[in-house]
Amino acid sequence: xxxxxxxxxxxxxxxxxxxxxxxxxxxxxxxxxxxxxxxxxxxxxxxxxxxxxxxxxxxxxxxxxxxxxxxxxxxxxxxxxxxxxxxxxxxxxxxxxxxxxxxxxxxxxxxxxxxxxxxxxxxxxxxxxxxxxxxxxxxxxxxxxxxxxxxxxxxxxxxxxxxxxxxxxxxxxxxxxxxxxxxxxxxxxxxxxxxxxxxxxxxxxxxxxxxxxxxxxxxxxxxxxxxxxxxxxxxxxxxxxxxxxxxxxxxxxxxxxxxxxxxxxxxxxxxxxxxxxxxxxxxxxxxxxxxxxxxxxxxxxxxxxxxxxxxxxxxxxx
Numbered sequence: 001x002x003x004x005x006x007x008x009x010x011x012x013x014x015x016x017x018x019x020x021x022x023x024x025x026x027x028x029x030x031x032x033x034x035x036x037x038x039x040x041x042x043x044x045x046x047x048x049x050x051x052x053x054x055x056x057x058x059x060x061x062x063x064x065x066x067x068x069x070x071x072x073x074x075x076x077x078x079x080x081x082x083x084x085x086x087x088x089x090x091x092x093x094x095x096x097x098x099x100x101x102x103x104x105x106x107x108x109x110x111x112x113x114x115x116x117x118x119x120x121x122x123x124x125x126x127x128x129x130x131x132x133x134x135x136x137x138x139x140x141x142x143x144x145x146x147x148x149x150x151x152x153x154x155x156x157x158x159x160x161x162x163x164x165x166x167x168x169x170x171x172x173x174x175x176x177x178x179x180x181x182x183x184x185x186x187x188x189x190x191x192x193x194x195x196x197x198x199x200x201x202x203x204x205x206x207x208x209x210x211x212x213x214x215x216x217x218x219x220x221x222x223x224x225x226x227x228x229x230x231x232x233x234x235x236x237x238x239x240x241x242x243x244x245x246x247x248x249x250x251x252x253x254x255x256x257x258x259x260x261x262x263x264x265x266x267x268x269x270x271x272x273x274x275x276x277x278x279x280x281x282x283x284x285x286x287x288x289x290x291x292x293x294x295x296x297x298x299x300x301x302x303x304x305x306x307x308x309x310x311x312x313x314x315x316x317x318x
Contacts (some may be wrong), residue, residue, distance in 0.1 A: 003035050006082060013081045018205055021233060030074035048087055051075060069094055102302060103269055104276035105261065112259035113270075117251055122227065123243050124186075125251035127179050132248075132267055134173045136274035136292050138163065139249070139267040143242050147184065148219040152177060159293065161204060168293045183223060190225045191218055194240050199229050202239050215239075275303040 007028050014024045037054050044050035054075070058068050072094055079085045105113065110133055117126045131142045141159050149158040155172045162168065172180070194200075200208070200215030201222060208215050222242040232239045248267055256265035271292070278288055289300040 003032070006035070006078075007031060009082050010078060015234065026070065027074040027077060030071045031078045034071075034075050034078075047079065047085060048090055051079075051087060051090060102272045102276075103264070104272040104303070105265055105269055107273075107277060109259065109261060109265075110270065110273050110277075113252070113255045113261070113265060116255035116258040118254065120247045120251045120254075123247050124179075124183055124224065125243075125247050127176070127183060128224065128243070128248050129251050129255070129267070129270070130176060130179075133270040133274055134176055135170050136271050136278075137170075138271060139245050143224055143245065143248070145223040146219065147187065147221050147223060150180065150184070150223060152181065162293050164295060166293055166295075168290065170291050180223075187221060187223055187225055188218075190240070191221045194221075194229070199238060199240055201225075202232055202241070272303070275300065279303050 010028060010031060011024060014027065034054055037057060038044075038050060041050075041053055041057075044053045055068060055072060058071055063071075076087065076090070079087055114130055114133065117129045119126050128142050131137055132139065135142075135157065137159070141162055144160070145157065146160075149160060150172075151157070155174055155177065157170050157172050158167065159170060160167045195216060198216070201220055202208075203211075203215055203220060214220050222240065224243040226241045226243055229238050229240050231237070245267075252265060252267050252270070253262075256262055259265075275288060275292060279285065285300050286297055288303075289297045292300060294300050
């Protein structure tokens with residue numbers, strides 16, 4: 001099987017399994033890199049040896065443990081699903097990840113970031129950044145919101161197909177409601193233009209086949225539509241996509257720089273701040289785990305530092 005056929009087969013299997021588009025691009029990228037490595041490295045005789053040599057090559061390049069494990073998962077998926085080959089004795093090749101404390105900016109730092117946040121390229125990134133902290137969202141979660149996911153009357157959002165394909169309901173702060181309502185009006189103007197030109201929005205899975213009119217329905221329209229229609233990366237159809245994460249990342253990066261926190265804050269740090277600040281206020285950890293979409297309460301407990309902080313310093317007794 002040549003490289004083109006292998007990548008095409010990989011894409012077909014990923015789509016059949018309904019994995020995310022980002023997963024498809026990541027896995028295909030790693031498999032291309034792996035195949036390119038094999039062209040120059042002739043020492044590995046078995047598949048396991050080739051696999052190990054590639055991961056060793058990445059380690060020598062200085063990639064992080066998480067990046068190395070991402071490559072491990074992509075290539076293992078390729079061997080097992082595309083080539084139909086089970087690899088033995090490879091779990092030891094996984095990189096060991098150290099335990100890292102989550103970095104959460106202080107309340108004053110978050111306030112400064114939100115005050116300095118500005119819209120990027122005409123997109124409402126200031127509102128999106130405020131939502132990240134206000135609701136504890138991952139960077140893609142507000143961008144994936146559809147009109148039907150917003151319940152203004154009850155001040156709540158439905159986050160759909162989040163990490164591990166899980167849905168959840170979260171509270172929407174009343175202070176954000178006027179801005180959300182204004183954004184809905186802006187989205188409606190985009191929708192009216194697209195409806196007149198018969199431009200759809202992409203739908204999850206095979207819903208567009210089952211409900212032919214749904215891609216053109218207002219309920220399925222993006223809350224944060226992109227400025228221009230584009231080509232769907234899988235179907236080639238002209239569609240309206242939503243705002244890209246890069247705009248939000250730039251907004252946070254620029255506002256952090258103005259706040260004197262250049263290089264220390266990312267959009268995900270605002271999610272960490274949401275959890276840390278709520279725990280400091282005494283919010284029930286089980287409720288917080290549900291709001292954040294954590295599969296295990298142990299994940300949420302990583303934001304609790306009360307026990308460690310209660311240990312006094314012996315210097316005070318001298």
